[in-house]
Amino acid sequence: MSRHHEAHGSRPDSQLTGAESLLLGLKRAGIDYLFANAGTDFPPIIEAFATLDVDDVPTPVTVPHETASVAMAHGYYLVTGRPQAIMVHVNVGLANAAMGVINAASDDVPVVVMSGRTPITERGRRGSRVTPIQYGQEMYDQSSIVADVVKFRYEMRYPEQGEILAARAVSLAMSEPRGPVYISLPREALMETIPAEIAIGAPVPPATAPHPDPAAIEEAARLLSAARRPLILCQRGDPSGSVGALLASLAEKFAIPVVEPYSIRNVMPSHHPMLLGYDVKGPLAEADVVLVVDSGVPWMESLHRPATETTVIQLGPDPHFRRMPIRGHKADLAIACDTAVGLAALAEAMTPSPHAEERRALYRQASERRRRDAAELAAQGRSSPMSAEWMSRCISDIMDEQAIVFSELGVLPHMMDLKGPNRLFNNPHSGGLGWALPAALGAQLADRERLVIACVGDGSYIFANPVACHQIAEALELPVLTIIKNNRMWNAVRRSVANSYPDGAAVKMNRMPLTSLEPSPDYTQIAAASRAYVERVDHGDDFPAALERAVEVIRKERRQAVLELNIAVSDKY
Structure with missing residues (x-):
């Protein structure tokens, strides 16, 4: 049978x-x-x-x-x-x-x-x-x-x-x-129907997780243990959070600082004393041994590549990222393995460093200073239009232990208090816009009780086919919170032009060609057509209360909510 x-x-x-x-x-x-x-x-x-x-x-x-x-x-x-x-x-x-x-x-x-x-x-x-x-x-x-x-x-x-x-x-x-x-x-x-004489095949399991070469792990452990200024770079973890937990433990035990450059899926909790943040330039310049953990773009070769004498270890399922035709990032040792398995093996093989306590005090102070400076900078943006820093801090404040954000040219991770790994998902480096809002819908479908937030620029919101997305949210009863940063332009394009031609003619124009999204539509009406709760927020002082109202609707009425924000144009983000 x-x-x-x-x-x-x-x-x-x-x-x-x-x-x-x-x-x-x-x-x-x-x-x-x-x-x-x-x-x-x-x-x-x-x-x-x-x-x-x-x-x-x-x-x-x-x-x-x-x-x-x-x-x-x-x-x-x-x-x-x-x-x-x-x-x-x-x-x-x-x-x-x-x-x-x-x-x-x-x-x-x-x-x-x-x-x-x-x-x-x-x-x-x-x-x-x-x-x-x-x-x-x-x-x-x-x-x-x-x-x-x-x-x-x-x-x-x-x-x-x-x-x-x-x-x-x-x-x-x-x-x-x-x-x-x-x-x-x-x-x-x-x-067509299957012929009577044909038998159906059996299920095929995925290949088992690849384990690292023990000799390579021993060499990496020796290099990191002996280093005076080791550094770990990691821009994504795994869905289970195992990579984040192992990395946090390794960093704490051996006093090795962590930077999450060009983060895709956040790995460390914001309060971890060894997290130096998201800017790789300064820490990379000081490092003598760098462990790159499953990071396709750990630094920009044209801006801040490591010194010639710096030793670089690349670890992950595909440490050379063969899907990228051109990738010249240094690798003195490349360890192919399941990321979590490799980190666990590395932690087991490492020995305490004589420099660990010196580093621990140094980086704990740096981490505390980073968080203090971020809070002060965010508070300066309580204005009209509000700053992206203030917006990001306010969103962070309403996130509980399980809440997650899908960001597309949206929140600034260094302004947030992320409670653990996989609390912030940024759009992939491929940059196909329109990703964050429907990705948030998929996450909400997987966990209907979790607060799921999509924070997107106005251009990204248009790319997301919002009519389709809000229809999906209503049809499937997915109470996602969508936050639209409306600066009335493709600011990423404007910044790119300004960086490429800082003294050019385009930056001197009142309206740079091919960047404006004015006149700006009332985006809330798109969502309101699918019976979403909607608000427009012009002043930063009003944003925390608007967030509380939106979350209350999500919790009590179980329907989607959309906030459209008046956001200042920034030359940084």
Whole structure:
């Protein structure tokens, strides 16, 4: 008897369609949700959902824009460590989803990306072409849209491949270094039934976590233990928080300072005495041994590369970051391993340093001074328009022990009191804008009781397809708090021009070309159309009370809230 036979009454495997086999395989591989933007390629998938038991398949979630579907899977993974699946409409849907796939690849986030494929046959088979659009949408290689950023890509050819492909896709996505995978799904393979003589394959687990070379760990431990001014750089942890806990323990025990340069997922609690903050320039210049922990861009080579005599150790699942064509960061020792496993092994191998107590006193004072200066700077921004520093401090003040922020050109981590690892998620270095708001929706779906905040610039909010995002929040009852920094421009573009041409003609203009977003729309009306609680806040003095009102609505009424802020233009952020 087949394993589906018992679960589905009298239906053996040989009576399953390719679509049914695929959905069953995704669920068996651990996929909870299928975030989907449907098209004419979806009939066999929709019929399979209607036919199979709801407990045996992922929960289908309608997402009205493809970029939001990938970002929701991204955010869901960041708070659970579990990969999710998306499906979009043939090549046009995949084109819209491509930016999200690029973001997932940049952040090593596993997502099973699927799209329909226009029918291969013109006649004679179930699923053959029936509309003119199915000619217009065909490509020679549909997977080429995402081929450069996915770990695995394949076009399903036969119905019996459904469960096998699902298992293989998930196992490859979850094997280190993790990342997105892609499957193309022609209608014929989805609609046909599995032949009676074909057996279905077994699930495939992800590869076990890679362990470091013991000799390399011993050498790294010797270098760090003997160093007078060691330094740790880390710009992201893991969803479980294990990396953050191990790093905090290692830094405290051996008095090694930590900097989180260009942070993607915060690693250390803000109050940790060995956290020097987020600016790598000064600490890097003083370091004699640097441990770079799973950081693709630990410093900018053109601005503040380490001295020639500084020893650099790179540690992580892919310490050379082979997905980056050009990356010249120094590495005297490169240790490939699961990050948490490597840090645990390193802590076990290290010995106390004679310089530890001197460093401990020095960096404790530096950490306290950093936090004091941040509080003073934030308070200076209680004005109209308010500063990003004040905004960030106020958001931090309303966050409890479990609250998290998804930031896209939004909050400033050095102004915040982050209670632990994975409290702040910044947009990936790939920079595909429109990520933070739908990623926050995915995180809220994973944990409906947690306070989830999306803080985005006005340009990023437009990129997020806010009509789609607020519709999702209302439909799924996801009470996300969205904070829009409205400075009426693409300030990141303006700063880039000013840095590139500080004495140029553009910086002297009242309105720099290609940067203005004026006249600014009333963004709150977009959210109000989906029955969100909305407020516009002009003065910094009014922001704390507005935050309290928004959080109260979220807690008591369980609906989304949106605050639009009048934010000062900054030359730094």
